[in-house]
Amino acid sequence: MSPASSTLPTPPARLVIASRESALAMWQAEHIRDRLRALYPQTDVSILGMTTQGDQILDVSLSKIGGKGLFVKELETALEDGRADFAVHSLKDVPMVLPEGFVLAAIGEREDPHDAFVSNNYENLAALPAGSVVGTSSLRRESQLRARFPHLVIEPLRGNVQTRLRKLDEGLYAAIILAAAGLKRLGLATRIRAVISSEDSLPAVGQGALGIECRADRLDVIAALQPLHHPDTAACVFAERAMSRALNGSCQVPLGGFAEVQNGQLRMRGFVASPDGQRVIRAEAMGEIAAPEALGGQIAKSLLAQGAGEILAALNG
Numbered sequence: 566m567s568p569a570s571s572t573l574p575t576p577p578a579r580l581v582i583a584s585r586e587s588a589l590a591m592w593q594a595e596h597i598r599d600r601l602r603a604l605y606p607q608t609d610v611s612i613l614g615m616t617t618q619g620d621q622i623l624d625v626s627l628s629k630i631g632g633k634g635l636f637v638k639e640l641e642t643a644l645e646d647g648r649a650d651f652a653v654h655s656l657k658d659v660p661m662v663l664p665e666g667f668v669l670a671a672i673g674e675r676e677d678p679h680d681a682f683v684s685n686n687y688e689n690l691a692a693l694p695a696g697s698v699v700g701t702s703s704l705r706r707e708s709q710l711r712a713r714f715p716h717l718v719i720e721p722l723r724g725n726v727q728t729r730l731r732k733l734d735e736g737l738y739a740a741i742i743l744a745a746a747g748l749k750r751l752g753l754a755t756r757i758r759a760v761i762s763s764e765d766s767l768p769a770v771g772q773g774a775l776g777i778e779c780r781a782d783r784l785d786v787i788a789a790l791q792p793l794h795h796p797d798t799a800a801c802v803f804a805e806r807a808m809s810r811a812l813n814g815s816c817q818v819p820l821g822g823f824a825e826v827q828n829g830q831l832r833m834r835g836f837v838a839s840p841d842g843q844r845v846i847r848a849e850a851m852g853e854i855a856a857p858e859a860l861g862g863q864i865a866k867s868l869l870a871q872g873a874g875e876i877l878a879a880l881n882g
């Protein structure tokens with residue numbers, strides 16, 4: 566037996582992955598399935614595709630219908646009643662506090678965390694003439710665009726990645742903003758005209774990372790998933806999630822948080838904005854990779870000390 570295989574846990578004979586049925590969700594579930602099949606050739610790994618409330622309600626801005634739990638609840642129900650062993654999520658869609666009895670068993674390696682500029686006619690944001698219509702339903706993207714490019718018109722845009730690209734191609738928008746990660750994973754990187762810098766659009770908490778969730782009592786599943794855990798990604802996203810949690814973040818709130826590993830340390834930036842982009846409060850700090858939640862808490866504290874609480878209270882009120 567090779568040294569590597571002798572350290573692997575004995576996996577369950579069968580593993581069922583709960584996933585949404587969008588093309589991106591299925592790509593992510595298949596990616597995890599294929600890695601597990603390679604690690605554990607004796608294990609039967611399959612995918613249970615499911616439709617969530619967030620997939621059904623497409624005509625209303627997510628920020629108006631109570632947020633991100635909508636994409637994960639049905640999957641958690643499948644874990645609860647044993648139809649599936651774990652769920653693969655875009656971590657960005659996973660609420661900051663999991664329901665009692667569930668854990669993030671592993672964090673998969675981050676794809677490109679940046680936002681992407683997608684257009685059929687323009688090279689980048691700076692090239693858009695005044696009055697151009699840009700599609701996004703993210704308050705985070707909208708507030709940052711309004712602050713940096715006040716001459717642009719922001720219009721709502723929902724649906725999965727393919728639906729959003731179709732709406733662009735139908736001519737409803739001069740450009741749209743999407744996560745680079747989703748486009749790259751779907752083999753649609755050629756649609757990216759420009760990757761938007763984190764200065765122009767600080768990414769969402771968890772953007773580009775995979776969150777693998779299971780029941781806290783499934784120690785067999787947690788052990789089997791450990792080879793998929795990516796510690797640097799986990800440090801970054803735990804810092805980001807700690808910031809958002811401390812601010813009571815949801816998608817009703819224009820905020821961004823982004824940590825990266827630089828020279829063996831964590832560098833983190835965060836912001837909270839008013840939806841019109843008139844007020845943007847920013848914070849930045851370095852911290853230890855071993856203590857990501859302290860760094861996230863420190864960023865939140867700095868944002869609050871600069872008045873983020875007023876913006877958040879106005880939004881929640």
Ligand SMILES: NCc1[nH]cc(CCC(=O)O)c1CC(=O)O
Binds near residue numbers: 656
């Ligand atoms: N909110 C929807 C969603 N959730 C995850 C991704 C993209 C992939 C990722 O960020 O991991 C997207 C689409 C988008 O923002 O363009």
